[in-house]
Amino acid sequence: MTAQRQERNGRRRQNAFIALLSGLAMAGIALAAHAATTERLVADRYTGLAIGGFDPVAYFTDAQPLVGQAAFEAAEAGAIWRFRNEGNRAFFLAHPEIYGPQFGGYDPTDVARGVAVAGDPRFWLVAGQRLFLFGGAKSRDAFAADPARFAREARQRWPGLQETLAR
Template sequence: MTAQRQERNRIRLGIAWIGLLALGVTAAVPSPGVQAATTERVVADRNTGLAIDGFDPVAYFTDHQPRQGQSQFEASASGAVWRFCNEDNRKFFLARPDIYGPQFGGYDPVAVARSVPLPGNALVWLIVGQRLYLFDRDENRRVFAADPERYLHAARERWPALLATLAE
């Protein structure tokens, strides 16, 4: 092997090492979505501060479906901005956010049961025991619906420790 060829191989090896190192650093840095999922006690959009993507939490109970709230009917609670369809829904929520707000701060209860703070999706929801639960995906909603007590027991047990890891 010539000296030039040996030098080219060393350069290629060096470039490969730099690429692997960069890949390792990139993999170690959490994506923005992961940071949002693990730094809030209530799931809220980092840019707008809106909880549950601006959907009215009371509408899940009164209209039996998610409805987008309006900016003229807003309230701040639990470090997030909540939107409502009308003034009555806003009043109901402010009187009892523990009932109308999504449980576990809007985190998926199946994931919470596994000690993972995975944000729920406002369009994948279920009301069980007069409480609102949001899920990351439909599969989690299905397994939860099949045995809610199992997941609620595990989620309630793990929530305090998980909550302590989330920022205020």
């Protein structure tokens, strides 16, 4: 075998190895995304943080998503919640059903279709004194156009969808 041929074969093996690693990495990302959306409450599977560590009360009090601090944590519904201050922590613990995201943090437009897609805490809306998280701006805007309809349809589908999610 000539030196050029050996070099070409070596490059082919290297390229095949890189392609294999890329495929495995993509499969791992897909599995991680799936694992993050098979719980009744959207929480980071490694840290246990609900809604990415954002303070759920801040959406109401500051009208924006603010990251909570480790000094103000609380365990609720199988997840760790972080808050900006002790007051927000106390409000949440007194009424988690009000301050926690509806449908466990899943996108309500997808829940209305019978699909569990994790919401992103950066795409949010407070409607009817409840917090909703969305997978993206398009979904949030669709919900904002008719929140009563989407919330009603999502509430109807949520019990059945919850049964398909891990406990």
